[in-house]
Amino acid sequence: MKNIPLILLGCGGVGRQLLQHIVSCRSLHSTQGLCLRVVGVGDTKSLVVSDDLLHKGLDDSFLLQLCRVKSAGESLSKLCDFGECRAIVHPEPQGKILEIASQLGRKTGLVLVDCSASFDTVAVLKQAIDMGCCVVLANKKPLTSSMEDFKKLFMYPRRIRHESTVGAGLPVIASLNRIICSGDPVHQIIGSLSGTLAYVMSEVEDGKPLSQVVKDAKSLGYTEPDPRDDLGGMDVARKALILTRILGHQINLDSIQIESLYPKEMGPDVMTVDDFLDRGLSLLDKDIQARVEKAASNGNVLRYVCVIEGSRCEVGIKELEKNSPLGRLRGNDNVLEIYTRCYSKQPLVIQGAGAGNDTTAAGVLVDIVDVQDLFS
Numbered sequence: 001m002k003n004i005p006l007i008l009l010g011c012g013g014v015g016r017q018l019l020q021h022i023v024s025c026r027s028l029h030s031t032q033g034l035c036l037r038v039v040g041v042g043d044t045k046s047l048v049v050s051d052d053l054l055h056k057g058l059d060d061s062f063l064l065q066l067c068r069v070k071s072a073g074e075s076l077s078k079l080c081d082f083g084e085c086r087a088i089v090h091p092e093p094q095g096k097i098l099e100i101a102s103q104l105g106r107k108t109g110l111v112l113v114d115c116s117a118s119f120d121t122v123a124v125l126k127q128a129i130d131m132g133c134c135v136v137l138a139n140k141k142p143l144t145s146s147m148e149d150f151k152k153l154f155m156y157p158r159r160i161r162h163e164s165t166v167g168a169g170l171p172v173i174a175s176l177n178r179i180i181c182s183g184d185p186v187h188q189i190i191g192s193l194s195g196t197l198a199y200v201m202s203e204v205e206d207g208k209p210l211s212q213v214v215k216d217a218k219s220l221g222y223t224e225p226d227p228r229d230d231l232g233g234m235d236v237a238r239k240a241l242i243l244t245r246i247l248g249h250q251i252n253l254d255s256i257q258i259e260s261l262y263p264k265e266m267g268p269d270v271m272t273v274d275d276f277l278d279r280g281l282s283l284l285d286k287d288i289q290a291r292v293e294k295a296a297s298n299g300n301v302l303r304y305v306c307v308i309e310g311s312r313c314e315v316g317i318k319e320l321e322k323n324s325p326l327g328r329l330r331g332n333d334n335v336l337e338i339y340t341r342c343y344s345k346q347p348l349v350i351q352g353a354g355a356g357n358d359t360t361a362a363g364v365l366v367d368i369v370d371v372q373d374l375f376s
């Protein structure tokens with residue numbers, strides 16, 4: 001049996017779903033000769049680690065209890081009553097993760113799985129890479145900060161996977177990497193890369209107020225922790241940046257043209273997430289409804305579109321024919337059209353649910369198994 005040890009950073013919607021997938025796939029994985037051993041789980045305040053890191057992970061009943069505790073908004077340290085574990089509280093977790101990385105990195109290829117939505121994980125991820133660890137990301141931020149961080153994380157490209165950073169569980173990164181490895185030049189990528197904005201646009205088209213559908217998207221697990229990341233286009237811009245960088249272009253977020261659906265006066269420096277949802281959002285209802293109706297009067301629909309050509313990226317609203325591939329999108333679907341030499345007239349098209357905890361966590365789980373193929 002091949003043991004795959006991992007530490008999970010972040011146990012919000014995606015992280016908890018990942019733990020549930022790991023537990024429910026136990027017998028499937030055992031038929032494949034695999035055993036995923038969760039040796040630690042961290043959040044903003046603490047890290048719980050197995051008492052016997054070298055031989056045992058946190059057991060399944062403990063992991064499910066952990067999910068219940070975090071769903072109830074309680075602290076991870078509460079879990080010490082439940083199992084053979086230790087809780088390490090802020091600011092110690094980072095040091096403990098590196099200690100485990102140095103013990104298990106080279107020997108086992110310990111996987112650091114980042115399901116947080118934070119920039120703060122990048123330092124520990126970079127150091128863990130140096131200690132022989134593998135990295136799997138749902139979090140886009142480590143790949144969209146400086147070019148220097150990006151290069152460092154890709155220093156050993158076979159030891160990092162990040163499928164869920166673009167299109168959630170859809171095989172976007174895997175498909176693009178296959179194209180890149182075959183030497184087929186990518187001419188253009190056009191897509192709708194936000195599950196939230198796809199859902200919002202199609203629901204507003206059906207006559208529902210923006211303020212309501214954004215709240216619905218949040219409760220369905222489609223939005224970022226702060227939905228302004230979605231509505232402001234920043235989340236799509238991050239995905240565009242990741243795609244552009246893996247195509248080999250050394251650009252930063254500030255060179256991407258981004259259209260925001262909310263004004264600066266409603267930004268994170270001015271109001272909290274709750275204020276934005278309770279007070280700000282409804283002030284945007286009329287404007288977006290009017291834009292949707294104007295497009296409809298031309299027989300068209302609005303979609304939030306990402307265009308990548310060489311190192312040029314732009315993300316924003318476009319008025320499109322209702323019957324075009326992007327215009328036909330419904331619900332939280334993403335669609336990506338990749339034009340290359342081999343796919344020149346008819347693009348390679350990838351389509352399906354592009355947001356949600358279930359599909360995102362499934363993408364992360366596959367990455368964990370896949371990256372560990374390196375280790376026998």
Ligand SMILES: NC(=O)C1=CN([C@@H]2O[C@H](COP(=O)(O)OP(=O)(O)OC[C@H]3O[C@@H](n4cnc5c(N)ncnc54)[C@H](OP(=O)(O)O)[C@@H]3O)[C@@H](O)[C@H]2O)C=CC1
Pocket residue numbers: 009010011012013014015042043044045115116117118120121138139140141164165166167168195221222223224225354355356357360
């Ligand atoms: N939902 C989706 O459809 C998709 C999401 N993603 C990405 O997945 C990630 C997680 O999203 P989601 O689960 O919705 O987010 P949540 O806000 O629900 O959860 C984030 C978790 O990360 C923890 N956290 C924050 N900072 C740190 C840190 N420095 N170290 C360790 N843990 C930390 C939080 O801790 P605490 O509990 O203490 O607050 C929380 O448990 C995001 O980066 C998102 O962009 C990617 C593709 C699709």
Ligand SMILES: N[C@@H](CC=O)C(=O)O
Pocket residue numbers: 165166167168193194195196197222223224230235354355356
């Ligand atoms: N908030 C994102 C989640 C996936 O990255 C989206 O809506 O697409």
